[in-house]
Amino acid sequence: MNPEPLLRAVVSAMMLLEDCGPGAIDPDTVTRGLDHLGHDLLDLTGTDRNDFLALVDRMAATENDRRTAQVIRELPLAIGMVGAS
Template structure:
């Protein structure tokens, strides 16, 4: 199964919530949604976590927009999956 579209969808949702203005998405709701997404992603452990991290890098490497690529690469750090 090709999971890259799933990672792209997760990243797009997170980017939307993170970068939307207060007039687009209630900030408290955006924060709750991001926390819920992070909680679910942090359930990955062992080889699954390693595979997710590799997939994040692959997706970021194939993303032409540098801003989007940086955002995708930063997801594991932003959710607390890896340290800076």
């Protein structure tokens, strides 16, 4: 399985939720949605987690859109998978 489309879908969903104004989606719903996405990704362990982090790095490095690359790069920190360095 090629995991890149799956990660791109997750990033797209997170960007959509973050970009929604309060008139589009209730802010509590946005928070819950982002929390659920992050929680599910935190279930990755061991090799899966390492593979995910490597995929994030690869995707951010090859992304043409600067904002999308930044969101991809910051995803592990945003969900608490890695600590701030």
